[in-house]
Amino acid sequence: MSRLHVVSGKGGTGKTTVAAALALALATEGRRTLLVEVEGRQGIAQLFETEALPYEERKIAVAPGGGEVHALAIDAERALLDYLQMFYKLGSAGRALKKLGAIDFATTIAPGLRDVLLTGKACEAVRRKDKSGAFVYDAVVMDAPPTGRVTRFLNVNDEVAGLAKIGPIHNQAQAVMRVLKSPETAVHLVTLLEEMPVQETADGIAELRAAGIPVGGVVINMTRPALLDNGDLEVAARGARAGIAKALSQAGLGGARRGGLAERLIDPLLEQAREHAERVELERTQHAALTDLGLPTYELGLLPEGVDLAGLYGLARDLRKQGPI
Amino acid sequence: MTSDDTTLDASAPWLEVDALIDDPRTRIVVCCGSGGVGKTTTAAALGVRAAERGRKVVVLTIDPARRLAQSMGISELDNVPRQVKGVDESAGGELHAMMLDMKRTFDEIVEGHADAERARAILENPFYQSLSAGFAGTQEYMAMEKLGQLRAGDAWDLIVVDTPPSRSALDFLDAPKRLGSFLDGKFIRVLMAPAKVGGRAGMKFLNVGMSMMTGTLSKLMGGQLLRDVQTFVAAMDTMFGGFRTRADATYRLLQAPGTAFLVVAAPERDALREAAYFVERLAAEQMPLAGLVLNRVHGSGAAQLSAERALAAAEALTEGLPDRVPEDEAAAPEADDDANSSPRDGGSPSAENLEPAGIVDLADGKTGSRTPGGPSPAAAAEHATSPSAPAAQLAAGLLRLHAERMQVLARERRTRDRFTALHPEVPVTEVGALPGDVHDLAGLRTIGDRLALRPGETEV
Numbered sequence: 008m009s010r011l012h013v014v015s016g017k018g019g020t021g022k023t024t025v026a027a028a029l030a031l032a033l034a035t036e037g038r039r040t041l042l043v044e045v046e047g048r049q050g051i052a053q054l055f056e057t058e059a060l061p062y063e064e065r066k067i068a069v070a071p072g073g074g075e076v077h078a079l080a081i082d083a084e085r086a087l088l089d090y091l092q093m094f095y096k097l098g099s100a101g102r103a104l105k106k107l108g109a110i111d112f113a114t115t116i117a118p119g120l121r122d123v124l125l126t127g128k129a130c131e132a133v134r135r136k137d138k139s140g141a142f143v144y145d146a147v148v149m150d151a152p153p154t155g156r157v158t159r160f161l162n163v164n165d166e167v168a169g170l171a172k173i174g175p176i177h178n179q180a181q182a183v184m185r186v187l188k189s190p191e192t193a194v195h196l197v198t199l200l201e202e203m204p205v206q207e208t209a210d211g212i213a214e215l216r217a218a219g220i221p222v223g224g225v226v227i228n229m230t231r232p233a234l235l236d237n238g239d240l241e242v243a244a245r246g247a248r249a250g251i252a253k254a255l256s257q258a259g260l261g262g263a264r265r266g267g268l269a270e271r272l273i274d275p276l277l278e279q280a281r282e283h284a285e286r287v288e289l290e291r292t293q294h295a296a297l298t299d300l301g302l303p304t305y306e307l308g309l310l311p312e313g314v315d316l317a318g319l320y321g322l323a324r325d326l327r328k329q330g331p332i
Numbered sequence: 333m334t335s336d337d338t339t340l341d342a343s344a345p346w347l348e349v350d351a352l353i354d355d356p357r358t359r360i361v362v363c364c365g366s367g368g369v370g371k372t373t374t375a376a377a378l379g380v381r382a383a384e385r386g387r388k389v390v391v392l393t394i395d396p397a398r399r400l401a402q403s404m405g406i407s408e409l410d411n412v413p414r415q416v417k418g419v420d421e422s423a424g425g426e427l428h429a430m431m432l433d434m435k436r437t438f439d440e441i442v443e444g445h446a447d448a449e450r451a452r453a454i455l456e457n458p459f460y461q462s463l464s465a466g467f468a469g470t471q472e473y474m475a476m477e478k479l480g481q482l483r484a485g486d487a488w489d490l491i492v493v494d495t496p497p498s499r500s501a502l503d504f505l506d507a508p509k510r511l512g513s514f515l516d517g518k519f520i521r522v523l524m525a526p527a528k529v530g531g532r533a534g535m536k537f538l539n540v541g542m543s544m545m546t547g548t549l550s551k552l553m554g555g556q557l558l559r560d561v562q563t564f565v566a567a568m569d570t571m572f573g574g575f576r577t578r579a580d581a582t583y584r585l586l587q588a589p590g591t592a593f594l595v596v597a598a599p600e601r602d603a604l605r606e607a608a609y610f611v612e613r614l615a616a617e618q619m620p621l622a623g624l625v626l627n628r629v630h631g632s633g634a635a636q637l638s639a640e641r642a643l644a645a646a647e648a649l650t651e652g653l654p655d656r657v658p659e660d661e662a663a664a665p666e667a668d669d670d671a672n673s674s675p676r677d678g679g680s681p682s683a684e685n686l687e688p689a690g691i692v693d694l695a696d697g698k699t700g701s702r703t704p705g706g707p708s709p710a711a712a713a714e715h716a717t718s719p720s721a722p723a724a725q726l727a728a729g730l731l732r733l734h735a736e737r738m739q740v741l742a743r744e745r746r747t748r749d750r751f752t753a754l755h756p757e758v759p760v761t762e763v764g765a766l767p768g769d770v771h772d773l774a775g776l777r778t779i780g781d782r783l784a785l786r787p788g789e790t791e792v
C-alpha cells in the first residue's frame with residue numbers, strides 16, 4: 008500500500024479539495040496523515056478554514072475515530088535554507104546568501120532545484136520515523152502541480168541527478184527518485200467528466216508511466232446525478248407536451264392552455280432538459296474513456312453550495328466508502 | 333469601451349467586446365486567469381471574431397487542447413504563425429495562429445544575440461538545455477518574449493495572447509522582471525568571477541560570505557554543475573544587456589495604451605478570487621485592464637419560476653403519483669402513451685382531451701388505490717385512457733432539473749456579486765455555458781457571439 012499519495016489534475020478539477028479529502032479519509036481510525044502543499048497558494052488553509060499555514064507541520068483537523076491530519080505548506084526558499092543548515096551549519100551565512108539573491112536564484116532559476124527541495128521535503132516526511140522506529144505519518148498526501156506539469160515536477164529529480172553528477176544535491180535527488188518510483192508512491196489524477204480534463208488525464212498517465220512513476224487511481228470529481236435522459240426526452244417529443252402542461256398546471260404553476268403560465272414554462276424547461284441530456288450523454292462517453300484506462304476510479308459528487316468543512320468531511324467519507332485508495 | 337446605460341446590474345458596467353476588438357488602437361489583448369476557466373478558448377474565439385470583423389489577427393496560444401489546435405491547423409509546433417483556414421475573410425481580415433514552442437523561442441534568442449560559435453556553446457550547455465526545457469518562469473518569459481517579437485514585427489493589427497497555465501495567474505507578469513533581476517543579480521557576478529568581488533577591507537564580511545557560499549554551492553551542486561553554470565553565464569554575458577532590455581521592453585509593452593488585459597474567470601469562488609487578485613495586481617502595475625470575461629455562466633428561460641417553487645411542485649406531482657408501483661405497471665402508461673400517438677388507434681382522442689381525466693383522478697385522491705398490491709381494475713382502466721402518470725413524472729423531472737439550474741444560477745450570481753462588490757469599476761461580459769467542449773471554428777464563433785452579447789440580449 009502506498010504511503011505517498013500525489014494528487015494532480017487539470018486546473019479547475021478540484022485537486023486541492025480531493026487531496027484534503029484523501030488526507031482526511033486516510034487519517035481515520037487513529038492514523039496520522041500529513042497534507043502537503045507545494046505551490047504556495049494556501050489552498051489548504053482556505054479549505055480547512057484556518058489562517059495561512061506557516062512553514063511548519065501543524066495539526067489542522069481530526070478525523071473520525073481519533074485520527075489526525077497535519078498540514079505543511081512547503082516553501083522552497085525556506086526548505087533550501089533548512090537544508091543548508093542541516094548539512095552545512097550555515098547560521099548567519101544563510102542570511103547573507105539570501106541577501107545576495109542566491110536563494111532566490113537557486114529556488115526560481117536553478118534547474119529543478121526548487122522541485123527537488125519540494126519533493127525532497129515530502130519524501131523526508133514519508134520516511135521519517137520516531138524514536139520507537141515507527142513511521143511518524145501513516146501517509147503523506149501531496150497537493151501537486153497540475154497534470155500538465157506533474158511528471159516534470161516529479162521527474163525533475165532525475166534531471167537534476169543527470170545535471171549534478173556528484174555531490175549532496177545529486178545524492179538527494181537520487182534518494183528522492185528512489186521513493187517516487189517505488190510502490191510507496193501513487194499518483195492520483197483528478198478529473199471531471201469533460202473532454203479536456205479526461206484527455207489530459209489519459210496523457211498524464213502515459214507520461215507518468217513513461218517516466219516510471221507509479222500511477223494510483225482516477226478520481227472523478229463533481230459528478231452530478233442524471234435527472235433526465237434521452238428516453239425521457241423522447242417521451243416529451245412524442246407529444247407529451249400537453250400532458251406536461253396539465254401536470255405543471257395541476258402542481259399549481261398556472262394555466263395549461265396555450266399562453267397560460269404553465270404552458271409557457273414548457274419550452275424553456277424542455278430546452279434545459281435537452282442541454283442536460285446532451286451533457287449526460289457527453290459524460291457517459293467520457294466515463295467510458297476513463298474506464299478504458301483500466302485504473303481504479305473513485306467518484307465524488309458535486310457539492311452545489313461549494314466546499315466547506317462539512318462538505319470536505321462528507322467527501323472523505325465518500326472516498327473511504329469506495330475502498331482503499 | 334464601457335457604457336453606463338447598459339449594465340448587468342446596478343454595479344457592473346458591461347464590457348463591450350466588439351468595441352474593444354474593432355478599435356484600431358487595440359493592438360494586444362492578453363487573456364489571463366487561473367487554470368481551467370477557458371482562457372485558450374476565449375483567446376481563440378476573440379481571434380476568430382476580430383478576424384471576421386476585418387482585422388488581421390494573430391493568436392498566440394500556449395497549451396491548447398489537441399482538438400482545438402487541430403481545428404485551427406496549428407498542431408505542429410514550428411513556432412511561426414500559420415494562417416487559419418475556414419475563417420470568413422470577406423471583411424478584409426485574416427486569422428493566423430501559433431502555438432508557443434518555449435525551447436525554440438529561447439534558442440532563437442540565443443542564436444540572434446551571439447555569434448555562431450558562442451551560440452553553439454550555449455545551446456550545448458547542459459545547464460542551458462535544462463533551463464530552456466521549462467523550469468519555473470521560462471514558459472512565462474518566453475510567452476512574453478514571443479509577444480514582443482510579434483509586436484515588433486508590426487505585421488498584425490491585433491495580437492491575442494493566451495497566458496501559460498501557471499501555478500498562479502500572476503506568474504507571467506512576474507516572469508520578465510524575475511529574469512531581469514536574475515540577470516542583474518549580484519549572484520550572477522559572484523558565479524562568474526568570485527575572486528573579483530569584495531577585496532576592500534570594508535567588504536570583508538561579504539567576501540567571506542561569498543567564498544564560503546561558492547564553496548558551499550560547489551559542494552552542494554557538485555563542481556561540474558557549478559562549472560556548467562559558470563560557463564553558461566559567461567557565454568550568456570554578452571547577451572545580458574540584450575535580455576534585460578528585452579525584458580524591460582516587454583514589460584513596458586504590457587503597460588502601453590494599445591494593450592488590453594482581459595481577466596477570464598468562471599463563476600466559481602476560487603476562479604473569481606484569483607481574478608480579483610489579478611485585477612488588483614494589474615492596477616498596481618499600471619497595466620490596462622479592459623474587463624472581466626465570465627465564462628460558462630448559466631441562464632434559464634424560465635427564471636420566473638424559483639427553485640423552491642419548482643421543487644415543491646415536483647414533490648406535489650410525485651406524491652400524487654404511483655411512483656412506488658412495480659416495474660410492469662410503471663411501464664404500462666408509457667405503452668398507453670405510445671398507443672395514443674399511434675395511427676392504428678383509429679379515432680383515439682388527442683392527448684389533450686385525455687388530460688382532464690388524469691387531473692380529476694389525481695385531485696380526487698384516487699391514486700391512493702394504486703398501491704404496490706397491484707392496480708385496481710378502476711386504476712387499470714384509467715391507465716388505459718390516461719397518459720398523465722408519465723407526463724406528471726416527466727414534468728416532475730423537468731421541475732427538479734429546473735430547480736437545480738436555478739440553484740446554480742443563484743450561486744453563480746452570488747459569487748459574481750462578491751467580485752463586483754469588490755471591483756465595481758471592472759466591466760464584465762458573461763458567456764453562456766455550452767453543454768459540451770468547443771473544438772471547431774463554428775464553436776468558437778458561437779463563443780464569440782456570446783462574448784459580444786449585450787446583457788439581456790439573447791442569441792438569434
